[in-house]
Amino acid sequence: MLVGGIAFVATCCYWWQRERRIRESLIASREWAANTAGEIDREGLRAAEAAAERLDARVEDLPQRIATLDEERRDLRREVSTARERWADALWHARFSRENDGGRSFDDGTVRTIEFERGELADARALAKRASDEAGVTLIAAHGDGSFAVAVGETTTDEFSATDIADDLADEVGGGAGGNERLAAGGGATGALSEGCQRIQDHLLQSDTFSSREAPASES
Amino acid sequence: MTEDVELTARTISPARDREWGEFVADHSDATVFHTAGWTSAVETAFGYEPSHVWLIDRSGAVRAVVPGFTVRDGLGRSVLNPFCEYGFPLVDETVADTAVLSALCDGPTRILKGADWSGVSGYNAAGYGGVRTGSAIRLPLDRSYETLRESAFDGDVRRCVRTARDAGVRVVDGSVEEFYPLYLATMRRLGSPQFPERFFAALVDALGDGVAIRLAERAGETIGAALSFEWDDTTTVWAPASRRTHWEHRPNHLLYTDAIERACTAGRSTVDFGRSRRGSSVHGFKTQFGGVEFPLMSFVAPPHRANRASLDDYGRLAPLTRRLSPLVTHPTMGPKLKEAIHE
Numbered sequence A: 001m002l003v004g005g006i007a008f009v010a011t012c013c014y015w016w017q018r019e020r021r022i023r024e025s026l027i028a029s030r031e032w033a034a035n036t037a038g039e040i041d042r043e044g045l046r047a048a049e050a051a052a053e054r055l056d057a058r059v060e061d062l063p064q065r066i067a068t069l070d071e072e073r074r075d076l077r078r079e080v081s082t083a084r085e086r087w088a089d090a091l092w093h094a095r096f097s098r099e100n101d102g103g104r105s106f107d108d109g110t111v112r113t114i115e116f117e118r119g120e121l122a123d124a125r126a127l128a129k130r131a132s133d134e135a136g137v138t139l140i141a142a143h144g145d146g147s148f149a150v151a152v153g154e155t156t157t158d159e160f161s162a163t164d165i166a167d168d169l170a171d172e173v174g175g176g177a178g179g180n181e182r183l184a185a186g187g188g189a190t191g192a193l194s195e196g197c198q199r200i201q202d203h204l205l206q207s208d209t210f211s212s213r214e215a216p217a218s219e220s
Numbered sequence B: 001m002t003e004d005v006e007l008t009a010r011t012i013s014p015a016r017d018r019e020w021g022e023f024v025a026d027h028s029d030a031t032v033f034h035t036a037g038w039t040s041a042v043e044t045a046f047g048y049e050p051s052h053v054w055l056i057d058r059s060g061a062v063r064a065v066v067p068g069f070t071v072r073d074g075l076g077r078s079v080l081n082p083f084c085e086y087g088f089p090l091v092d093e094t095v096a097d098t099a100v101l102s103a104l105c106d107g108p109t110r111i112l113k114g115a116d117w118s119g120v121s122g123y124n125a126a127g128y129g130g131v132r133t134g135s136a137i138r139l140p141l142d143r144s145y146e147t148l149r150e151s152a153f154d155g156d157v158r159r160c161v162r163t164a165r166d167a168g169v170r171v172v173d174g175s176v177e178e179f180y181p182l183y184l185a186t187m188r189r190l191g192s193p194q195f196p197e198r199f200f201a202a203l204v205d206a207l208g209d210g211v212a213i214r215l216a217e218r219a220g221e222t223i224g225a226a227l228s229f230e231w232d233d234t235t236t237v238w239a240p241a242s243r244r245t246h247w248e249h250r251p252n253h254l255l256y257t258d259a260i261e262r263a264c265t266a267g268r269s270t271v272d273f274g275r276s277r278r279g280s281s282v283h284g285f286k287t288q289f290g291g292v293e294f295p296l297m298s299f300v301a302p303p304h305r306a307n308r309a310s311l312d313d314y315g316r317l318a319p320l321t322r323r324l325s326p327l328v329t330h331p332t333m334g335p336k337l338k339e340a341i342h343e
Helices: A002-036 A039-054 A059-096 A121-131 A162-173 A193-205 B018-026 B036-046 B097-103 B145-151 B155-166 B176-190 B197-210 B244-249 B251-265 B281-287 B303-309 B312-323 B333-341
Strands: A111-116 A137-142 A147-152 A176-179 A183-187 A217-219 B008-011 B053-056 B062-066 B069-073 B076-080 B109-115 B129-140 B170-173 B211-218 B221-231 B234-242 B270-276 B292-301
Touching: A002 B129, A002 B292, A002 B303, A039 A059, A059 A121, A111 A121, A111 A193, A121 A137, A121 A147, A121 A183, A137 A162, A137 A193, A147 A162, A147 A176, A162 A176, A162 A183, A162 A193, B018 B036, B018 B053, B018 B062, B036 B069, B036 B197, B062 B097, B076 B303, B109 B303, B129 B281, B129 B303, B145 B251, B155 B244, B155 B251, B170 B251, B176 B197, B176 B211, B176 B221, B176 B234, B197 B211, B197 B221, B211 B251, B221 B244, B221 B251, B234 B244, B234 B251, B244 B251, B251 B270, B270 B281, B292 B303
Parallel strands: A111 A137, A111 A217, B076 B109, B234 B270
Antiparallel strands: A137 A147, A147 A183, A176 A183, B008 B053, B053 B062, B069 B076, B109 B292, B129 B270, B129 B292, B170 B211, B211 B221, B221 B234
16 A cells, blocks of 8 residues: 555656656747747847947947947038038028129029039038028029929018929929928929029019019029 | 758768768858767767768758767667757758758657757757757957957956966967866866866867867966867867966966957857856856857757756756765766766
């Protein structure tokens, strides 16, 4: 009876241990499959290692390194933006200020077209932003990337919308445009941008607002 | 993209069958522990029954290889790759891992030592139980040595290397005969059974230039040593040794940085510092060099024998074996214990 009891307890212990071992080991291998052995994790690690190599940093230092780079990038964008504002202001003064031609003003407050052979959208927008402080309508063509911008002075917004003019220009030269009443920009021109601007300018000059004024300014 | 193919397992000899070497050489995840040189050295030194398997498809093409020896495990027998961290199968990328793992389940208990960087998955689906065995720290050599030293190493490492150099420690090439006494002294200090000297000699014979023995010398005395495998694009620091009385001169830091610098110079992509347990002093030492930690798990089929892959008991016995060090590292007893433990 005693031997039988001992044998029974020993058998129970054996099967209990065995069942526990199976359960624990299968849970471990399942967790491994789910958490560490997955292809996604390996790909993620490889990507992180490649990024770390590119940034000359350790994988664990990546978040800090990326945060630092992002801050540097933001600073540089701010610097570029400020530099463009200064450039646009200087350019405007050089072309349209009275002081630059013995008191004669180039600007008549009507319709202007400015063209840049190598300029791009960001340049066109910066100059348009500066131009929007002046009266009249300014068309800017940037041939570097086929983009354009339109600025409408505050005193002229009752008659003209920058968005509408930019849309008209996009209809003439291709591409698309968008913005607001004072400032609009577009890109993707497939036609002749200079001729398109000229046609829009002529059209605007025929309007009641400008038809009674002097000849317009055109710069390039 | 993997395909379902019918695989047949065949026991072969890596040393004799040329296709084994070609398959291992072509496989991106192969380690030195998959090579014919490694299996040959283990067989020569310990006389285990070879049970290396390759799996072929219907056309006879080799689609996977698995190194392994049949060893005694208590009252039973197991098939595993002894004395190393990596005993996973190398699988052709067009074949599903699960098909290979399932084909290996027949026969005695199979223990496959996996690492999550190996690319092999599907152990659970194939019915394998898992036992965590620690983690391996691997340093990707994605930058020059100088950049690694400045950006990846802890400041302590640079300080310790300066200390070693200021103390006149230098690293030179060594031989098994020079390495072994220091290795034996280290095993005695740890109370851990030692490999027989003939195993290291067999490794050098089988792997040739793939084994690098480097000695840290000071004032004509060897105060540290490291045996590394320099195989393919990986350096594996496998058997470090040092004299405790000279730790103040930081020979281990100098030896590890030496291994890393050599690997960088040779254009290798990884230095593997081997297995350690998180929280241990060894683990803390290895993490100073800035590597990435990869968990290790041994997979066992059938899963009710998972305890055979566990290393926990050795850890629990460590305080006792340190006390019994003269016995467990006796020139006769130590290698026999090592053979029985096969870890």
